Amino acid sequence: MLEGAEFYFNVDHGYLEGLVRGCKASLLTQQDYINLVQCETLEDVKIHLQTTDYGNFLANETNPLTVSKIDMEMRKKLCREFEYFRNHSLEPLSTFFTYMTCSYMIDNVILLMNGALQKKSVKEILAKCHPLGRFTEMEAVNIAETPSDLFNAVLVETPLAPFFQDCMSENTLDELNIELLRNKLYKSYLEAFYKFCKNHGDVTAEIMCPILEFEADRRAFIITLNSFGTELSKDDRETLYPTCGKLYPEGLRLLAQAEDFDQMRRVAEHYGVYKPLFEAVGDGSGGKTLEDVFYEHEVQMNVLAFNRQFHYGVFYAYTKLKEQEMRNIVWIAECISQRHRTKINSYIPI
Amino acid sequence: MAAPGLRAQMDSLLLQLLRDLEELEAKRAALNARVEEGWFSLSKARYAMGAKSVGPLQYASRMEPQVCVYTSEAQDGLQKVWVVRASAQTPEEVGPCEAALRRRKGLSRTPEPESSPAPRDPLNWFGILVPHSLRHAQASFREGLQLAADMASLQIRIDWGRSQLGGLQEKLKQLEPQSA
Numbered sequence: 203m204l205e206g207a208e209f210y211f212n213v214d215h216g217y218l219e220g221l222v223r224g225c226k227a228s229l230l231t232q233q234d235y236i237n238l239v240q241c242e243t244l245e246d247v248k249i250h251l252q253t254t255d256y257g258n259f260l261a262n263e264t265n266p267l268t269v270s271k272i273d274m275e276m277r278k279k280l281c282r283e284f285e286y287f288r289n290h291s292l293e294p295l296s297t298f299f300t301y302m303t304c305s306y307m308i309d310n311v312i313l314l315m316n317g318a319l320q321k322k323s324v325k326e327i328l329a330k331c332h333p334l335g336r337f338t339e340m341e342a343v344n345i346a347e348t349p350s351d352l353f354n355a356v357l358v359e360t361p362l363a364p365f366f367q368d369c370m371s372e373n374t375l376d377e378l379n380i381e382l383l384r385n386k387l388y389k390s391y392l393e394a395f396y397k398f399c400k401n402h403g404d405v406t407a408e409i410m411c412p413i414l415e416f417e418a419d420r421r422a423f424i425i426t427l428n429s430f431g432t433e434l435s436k437d438d439r440e441t442l443y444p445t446c447g448k449l450y451p452e453g454l455r456l457l458a459q460a461e462d463f464d465q466m467r468r469v470a471e472h473y474g475v476y477k478p479l480f481e482a483v484g485d486g487s488g489g490k491t492l493e494d495v496f497y498e499h500e501v502q503m504n505v506l507a508f509n510r511q512f513h514y515g516v517f518y519a520y521t522k523l524k525e526q527e528m529r530n531i532v533w534i535a536e537c538i539s540q541r542h543r544t545k546i547n548s549y550i551p552i
Numbered sequence: 553m554a555a556p557g558l559r560a561q562m563d564s565l566l567l568q569l570l571r572d573l574e575e576l577e578a579k580r581a582a583l584n585a586r587v588e589e590g591w592f593s594l595s596k597a598r599y600a601m602g603a604k605s606v607g608p609l610q611y612a613s614r615m616e617p618q619v620c621v622y623t624s625e626a627q628d629g630l631q632k633v634w635v636v637r638a639s640a641q642t643p644e645e646v647g648p649c650e651a652a653l654r655r656r657k658g659l660s661r662t663p664e665p666e667s668s669p670a671p672r673d674p675l676n677w678f679g680i681l682v683p684h685s686l687r688h689a690q691a692s693f694r695e696g697l698q699l700a701a702d703m704a705s706l707q708i709r710i711d712w713g714r715s716q717l718g719g720l721q722e723k724l725k726q727l728e729p730q731s732a
Contacts, residue, residue: 320612330604493600532598
């Protein structure tokens with residue numbers, strides 16, 4: 203069987219691949235970041251961003267300019283580009299895009315449920331939901347009391363429906379259970395996405411599967427790290443780990459038993475990919491945190507995705523790189539607005 | 553002659569005042585540093601968790617206090633201010649700011665174990681699995697609280713000291729023309 207991506211890909215998806223590569227070329231460069239770091243106020247940041255591909259995206263904002271406004275406008279811009287790609291896509295790329303939006307949908311659902319717990323108005327939260335994760339049944343999420351209500355009443359028509367298999371329990375939705383629900387949904391989603399990419403085969407599988415494996419392992423590490431000192435039991439913790447990564451099955455079992463950072467590090471040392479990452483983590487408040495190190499590694503993998511042609515990974519990689527750029531700009535803007543310039547260079551250049 | 557005695561009193565009062573002022577400045581600098589640290593750790597948490605996960609959406613508009621401010625009279629007549637964690641109290645010591653916080657099962661004299669659910673840790677507003685930067689932020693803000701209470705007590709002492717000094721200066725002025 204001929205692995206013929208290069209023969210068939212451009213028929214359906216060539217235009218969009220060309221477009222996304224053009225968009226990728228307009229990401230901020232090192233020089234842009236140096237200019238941004240030298241700004242004194244958020245107005246300077248706005249002026250500098252006007253010279254980049256962002257253009258006048260903040261032109262309609264009234265004073266005072268805040269970091270969250272910048273973040274929201276950047277997000278809207280990314281959403282416009284993404285929607286353009288999505289509207290012009292054909293199968294199976296459309297399913298790929300749908301999978302990409304599921305993670306944002308999960309975040310939005312959890313945000314809405316938390317808001318219901320805090321008795322906030324739905325409108326307030328809808329305004330803050332991630333635009334890429336919009337779906338029509340969003341307003342109804344806050345009426346659900348248990349996960350099965352949520353599923354039967356609201357989410358059964360959405361793409362999130364298949365991910366609810368492990369989450370159907372009769373527990374009421376308080377914070378612990380919402381967090382568990384979030385992580386379980388994400389685990390099912392990641393495993394389904396991984397299977398989709400693997401079944402697609404071809405260059406897409408070669409590029410996307412390592413990226414998704416890393417994502418799964420990264421989630422396992424971060425869940426473990428953040429659960430030290432909380433009331434989450436080890437068994438519960440183990441049920442939250444996605445199983446589509448390199449750590450499955452032995453690593454995940456060891457990780458579930460870990461009780462502090464050093465034990466986690468020892469688990470990571472068994473794996474050639476993760477050992478250097480853990481060695482790069484600084485200790486205490488001086489050096490990089492584990493999350494920073496993971497973000498850097500993700501950026502490297504996403505940049506490498508552009509070296510191959512005729513696969514869907516470029517779209518995923520572009521979205522993730524754009525998100526990292528947004529995180530960088532927000533970080534620089536926060537450092538400037540809080541006048542705390544010591545760590546302003548901790549962004550990750552692309 | 554009362555003047556030397558008055559002068560000595562004024563000197564010691566002035567010295568005490570200057571010491572208090574120095575302590576106040578030091579505490580103020582420490583408080584500013586803690587608050588800045590706290591906000592910066594919040595930004596780091598936003599970086600790790602996503603900008604929308606750490607913000608006004610996560611807390612309710614009405615919340616119950618975890619920490620209350622108390623004042624009391626010390627022996628020299630000055631008010632002292634301190635902060636007390638709400639959960640550390642026994643039912644008899646409930647102060648006026650906690651009307652909604654505890655459900656007392658009758659005014660028993662013996663200290664009871666906690667009869668009402670403990671107030672939720674604000675850290676859990678952001679989920680169960682929070683990054684360490686958020687915990688650092690909470691720790692910084694907590695230290696800042698204690699400093700703020702100390703600063704309030706110091707400020708009261710300084711104001712009292714200044715008024716005392718003013719009074720002594722008046723007395724001295726009255727004595728001086730008489731002795732001249």
